[in-house]
Amino acid sequence: QNVAVILPAAGSGRRFGQDENKLFARLAGHPIWLVAAERLRAHRRVARIVMPISDQDRPRFEGEFGSQVDTLGIELACGGAERTDSVRAGVERVADDTAVQLIAIHDAARPLVRNADLDAVFAKADQTGAAILATPVTATVKQSLDAGASCRTVDRSTLWLAQTPQVFALDVLQRAYAKHRGRPATDDAELVGRIGVQVALVPGSPDNLKITHPNDLIVAEAILKTQHESNHA
Template identity: 30%
Template sequence: MKYYAVIVAGGSGNRMQTETPKQFLLLKNLPVLMHTIKAFAQSDSQPKILLVLNKEQQAYWLRLCEEFNFRIPHQIINGGTERFYSVKNAIETINEESIVAIHDAVRPLISKELIDKGFKQAETIGNVIAAVQSSDSVRMLRDNKTNALSRNEIYLVQTPQTFSLKILKESYKQEFSTHFTDDASVVELAGYEINIVEGERNNIKITYPIDLELAELLLKN
């Protein structure tokens, strides 16, 4: 069975209060995206890496690779206007029977253990997504009224989200919907039940400036 990793890097720096897209910001003297790619390259699964980037960012990325002497093999795929189209562009380039992990470029602290677990379990049961149980109390706001939810039943979804290529190809034949918040939501609407594997608290997403500071601290430790 072949393994692929689709790294989705379409984010901007808006919420980071910076003009530089967050996947290119420096984390421990290396762009965030390079940490993410290294994690997959160092996993036992050794997937072929497909990096989805907006066309206008590709030249900059290649310059960064030269500047940091970054030589990990990866194929660049053109990003789309939405994450849905970016992932679709990537999976359309894969034609052999395979297991595909889809991961946010700005989750650079992913462990090789979680990567490998995702590939192995998806190969057995068709799909698996990383998620952690909520440690906070949770309330739902609806019609200006709030209701408490059981945090034991609430999971915070992460990536990687790993699927058989067959499931992905079928699911991404659907028309785009604004209800698609991640790949699992696309696959679920196609009629598949989603399986969860325990994620990692360290597997944070770099969205706000404090996230970058936290990632620096976690890497030091």
């Protein structure tokens, strides 16, 4: 057990459009964040789970969900305004843990990650120091430089969609965050790339979708059923 997980949960779920954080919405009766946390906790290599949350949500995580947080051994941390601020709080929490070899950052909004995909991305990060799950782009992608008046097709054979977990040697991620000075980044692999470290892509599964809009939850319910039937989770 030498993987520390950071499970950022400190967003507000603006695009999901409810009054509360989307992570409290139910997937087969359980809050999205809890389904995600249980999957990570079930992996044999996971030693710690640090979950950055917002000040606003803290009373619910400590009250309504306090027993689940305790049972899973989740350490709550203070998230920030941007996702990178939340991840940074998690990195600081595990920074001096000498038992940690890898840090895996996983969106609490991705509840359906498969155990076999965790195996694969952890193994790749053992070898390379930086690896992320991703899926090949299947759509035909158009680029337009004139607001849609004309377009060209982008060669999709080189394109991948980044997922999480994004997994790094502890020192790699610490160096990336030490250098990060606020220039926006949409994922942690981008920050790691900026310090000159190559990030390997590990083919994952479309099951590992991120819940962004309410429709994603409908799709996730269907995927969860197929995972139960094939016992592939």
